[in-house]
Amino acid sequence: MYVQISTVILFDIYHLPQWNFLKNTINATPENERIVCCVDRSRLRSIIDAELEGGSVNCFGSYKYNFNFLSMIMLIIVPRIVWLMWMIRKHKVKFVVSANYQSNLAAKFFSTRNIVFNDDPRKGVIQLAKFAADRVYVTKGFSIEGTSTLNCLKEWAYLNPKYFTPDLKALQHYGVEPFSYIMGREVSTNTTNYYDQETDQLIHCECPSNERILISLEDKSKRDLLKDNWTLLQEPIKDIHSLMFFSKGFLSTGDSMAREAAELGVPAYYAGARNMIANQILIDMGLMKHASAQSALSEIASLEIDDVEKEIARREEVRNRIANEWDDVNKIIEKEIEYNR
Template sequence: MTPKLIVDFRHPAHINFFKPSLYLLREEGWNIDIVVLDRGKVPRIAAEEFPGFKIYRIGRHRGTKLSIIFEANMLRLLKMGVFLAIHRYHIGISVSSFILGAAAKTIGMPNLQFYDDPEYKKHFKLQKLTSTKTYYPKIKDFSTDIETFTALKEWAYLSPRYFSPHEKVLQEYELKKQQYIFVREVINSSLNYEDQDANIISTFSDLFPEGFKVVLSLEDKKAQRLYPKDWIILKEPVSDIHSLIFYSKLAISSGDSMAREAAILGVPSIYCGIREMTANRVLIEKGRLFHVGVEDCVEHMSKLINNEFGLVDQQSFINRLSDDWEDVTEFIVKRVKEFAKF
């Protein structure tokens, strides 16, 4: 019998997290289908990252609270239940998709949920309620029903075992190593960031250090008029965004995910968003991520460029992570095989 797996993607970072493990399982003969939330570029990125996989759109997220509550949750739950009843998989996996989890539980299908944000109390409770098993990075003491792995979840796809930077991407944007700053500006329509002001990096964009180009990953393209005209605004999906981050002098982000990604790639990273996250603290303690208020970002960028904090070189930092952290992709594959019923 061919084992069947269903995976739910609601955010681009979820696609990255599972990409290595899904290809490994597919090579071993697993039949894998993907469902995506119709949100921004998620369907397009999933299609580009997983050619040959069956991809289904279930639910929409238009960026409004009404859409989040009704289309992305209530209506999506009903549609997901019908979908699973028709297709019948042996197991489902997701990054905190309690929608997939609740639908799976109604038909007795095991589902595994991974996440790194215990501070998000509602999601945390819904995960425990709807998952067969929940997994978190070892960032705090959890109850015994939650299993942990020794790494952050971004390590699943940024470990040197699965990621190698390619200089070719620099040619696309006429960039040189270490001579540009990578910037990520997120929208504030998600529940995580609804209390954060919009386009906060734009408020000090005219004060960026001289002598460096700036590459901007701007989630809300309608706001590009707020930023300097000589900034390079990326058109997502980018062919190799993590290589762009890897070769930058430093990164600054108003969202937490890309701030962690940059730090894990050994790039000095400033997070200027409002969220206090235990996952971030891991990299703050390792001296690669800096949670800085908007009013202090310009000064902090200057200090990082001049290495006033005495940071170890990029490769040495990555080597330390490799020594300290386990292979998250192997962890995922092992748990899927353990819980799948077929």
């Protein structure tokens, strides 16, 4: 049951990186002026529930029906667009902010003003976004007719030093010290983004038994494959970016978290199959490497960090350098909201 409130802004979240991208803006928006919507997808709802400051999230559509492309369209996307139309009408929404396109199509039906952010503008998706939205923002590295280009990558919305300060307390739960452990992320290949890449790359890596490895698994059924010196991170992971910042190095078979580590100044390695412009920007900046899981893990294990304070200062210098060069996207979203209230 949904309660009628005097909100004017609807935020739609379809994937965890989209929540991370928008959460500072969402939490800065008064509770009685916002509606937050999401899809039931892996750990997304539980993380939003844990991090949303006040109120609750409205969830519709489930990825348990994502058997193939057709089922995703007919059983998830189309019903969600209809539901979002109902939400916009029911709550008299005046402005929609998203990082996909579904709520934008719903808003278009009612001529409700809306904007969309996109960091992976595939041809079909970007055309839908351009059709539906009043303004389409794409991230650094793209120049597409009819869109506005941000001078930043999406992860910077929440990793900018203005909004995130690493906290050593995050390490206490796992009993680790700064730079004494390797951190990794293994994504599931049963999704459209990763279906064509090798499965379980990180899990099957060999690593010295004296190396402590903290790993996030998208497919929790693989937990029994972990070796004795590997620790499964429990979702939702509290202050995951502090854990990431103080890790010796970070390895991921998914692209988003590899970029997060790179933008935190952490030695970052991407072992997935996707060749993305956002990844290449960080590679060209010398902040990330694209390598096989085994070679990346071996390289991280060989790193020697003797001076903790010096390494912290090096990573903070990377963050400050990026902050001086890139946009603060939260300010851009804030201006859009104020203009469209």
